[in-house]
Every structure is written in structure tokens, then in C-alpha cells.
Amino acid sequence: MAVIEVKDLKKTYRLGSVDVPALNGVSFSVEEGEFVAIMGPSGSGKSTLMNLIGCLDRPTGGSYILDGTDASRLSDAARAGIRNRKIGFVFQSFNLLPKLSAFKNIMLPMMYSGERKDVNAVKHALEAVGLTKRSHHTPMQLSGGEQQRVAIARALVNDPPILFGDEPTGNLDTATGAEIMAIFQKLNSEGKTVIIITHEPEIAQHCKRILRFRDGLLESDELVEEQRIAAPKAKQA
Numbered sequence: 001m002a003v004i005e006v007k008d009l010k011k012t013y014r015l016g017s018v019d020v021p022a023l024n025g026v027s028f029s030v031e032e033g034e035f036v037a038i039m040g041p042s043g044s045g046k047s048t049l050m051n052l053i054g055c056l057d058r059p060t061g062g063s064y065i066l067d068g069t070d071a072s073r074l075s076d077a078a079r080a081g082i083r084n085r086k087i088g089f090v091f092q093s094f095n096l097l098p099k100l101s102a103f104k105n106i107m108l109p110m111m112y113s114g115e116r117k118d119v120n121a122v123k124h125a126l127e128a129v130g131l132t133k134r135s136h137h138t139p140m141q142l143s144g145g146e147q148q149r150v151a152i153a154r155a156l157v158n159d160p161p162i163l164f165g166d167e168p169t170g171n172l173d174t175a176t177g178a179e180i181m182a183i184f185q186k187l188n189s190e191g192k193t194v195i196i197i198t199h200e201p202e203i204a205q206h207c208k209r210i211l212r213f214r215d216g217l218l219e220s221d222e223l224v225e226e227q228r229i230a231a232p233k234a235k236q237a
């Protein structure tokens with residue numbers, strides 16, 4: 001079953017009186033349980049695509065269906081609701097709140113979505129990223145890799161079917177980036193659909209399929225022949 005179905009998707013930004021085309025009619029679908037890398041040079045439309053299928057923005061043409069719902073036609077409030085339920089986001093710069101512990105950072109999406117605060121779900125998410133013993137540390141007391149693991153746990157806490165990473169290894173050294181990819185691979189093997197924007201070919205090789213964009217168009221769509229398997233961190237925190 002397709003969890004994401006994008007049809008002739010278009011986005012043109014308007015800057016004053018100038019139209020800036022960012023996506024020029026893109027179509028593809030992603031099945032449940034896929035692990036997709038999105039690549040392409042700067043300005044090729046990757047972030048625009050991510051913002052659209054992540055329900056953060058509206059297209060100027062075409063449609064996208066998210067887990068059976070045509071999200072391009074929803075009101076802002078309904079799109080926010082579907083975003084909270086269906087998608088967990090992980091960003092390059094972690095985006096953790098500095099004064100809150102790992103535990104409280106992970107709990108935040110439950111507060112936004114108005115869900116009951118489920119302490120067990122937070123514990124489960126911490127366990128999934130191997131950070132149970134760091135739950136009371138603030139971001140400053142954690143390494144970059146650990147902060148990104150907290151961010152992944154935060155993305156997982158509402159148990160969304162889809163995880164989106166926007167250059168999730170971009171601020172990390174190669175070894176730590178591989179550890180983060182090991183976590184995404186584990187989550188994918190457990191059934192999550194994972195989509196990652198990256199400009200690093202090595203990171204894309206950890207995925208199972210690569211979509212390449214150029215000038216707002218889908219340039220190629222290929223399966224990864226030999227998926228690189230990232231070893232999880234030997235000693236978990």
C-alpha cells in the first residue's frame with residue numbers, strides 16, 4: 001500500500017512580483033515500509049517537497065495523498081492534525097529545547113497533539129534509541145549524536161508510520177552519522193517508512209531507494225543495489 005502518493009506536484013513561490021518555480025510537476029509514490037533517500041543539488045526543490053509532503057506548506061498544483069488522505073485539500077488545522085499523527089520529523093540541527101531534559105523534549109509532541117502524556121511511550125522511545133540512561137540530561141550535557149537520538153525519540157513518541165529526516169547526519173562526523181543511520185535502519189526493519197534528505201552519497205547508500213531531483217523535477221528513481229548496513233553503537237549509553 002502507498003503511504004505517500006505524489007501526483008504532478010507543483011510549487012511556485014511568489015517573491016514580490018517575481019514567480020520562483022521550486023517544483024515543476026513531480027510524481028512518485030512510496031510504499032509502506034520503504035526507506036528512501038532524496039538527493040539533488042542545492043535549489044533542486046528537496047526542502048520544498050519535504051515541506052509539502054510533511055504538511056507544512058500547500059502546493060500550487062497537483063496533489064499528494066498521505067496514508068489515504070488527500071492532504072493537499074485539507075484546511076490548515078486538519079493538515080496539522082494529520083502531520084502530528086502520521087509523520088515524525090528529524091532535522092539537521094536537532095531542534096531540542098535547551099532547558100528541558102531529554103525526557104521532556106521527547107514528551108513535547110504529545111503536548112502539541114493534545115494526547116495524554118504517556119510516560120511509557122517516552123520510555124519506549126528512549127529505549128528505541130538506546131538512551132534510557134541519559135533521560136534526565138539536558139541537550140548541553142549530551143554529544144551531538146546523543147542529541148540527534150533524542151530528536152529521533154521525539155519523532156517516534158506519537159508512533160507515526162512515517163519518519164522524515166532533513167539532512168539528519170549533516171551536523172555529525174562520519175562515525176556518528178553511521179550510528180544514526182543504524183537507528184533509522186532498525187526502525188525501518190521494524191516497519192517504519194523512512195524518508196531522508198541527504199547530499200552525502202554514503203548516507204544514501206544506507207537507504208533502499210534513491211530519488212534524485214534537479215531543477216524542480218524528479219531526475220531519477222533507483223533502487224540501491226547493495227544497501228550499506230550501519231553497525232549500531234557497540235556500547236549503548
Ligand code: ADP
Nearest residue numbers: 013015020021022041042043044045046047048
Ligand atoms: P533544496 O532543498 O533542494 O536546496 P529548495 O526547495 O530549498 O531546494 O529550493 C528550490 C527553489 O525554490 C530555489 O530556487 C529556492 O531559492 C526557492 N525557494 C525555496 N523556498 C523559498 C521561499 N520561501 N520563497 C521563495 N523562494 C524559495
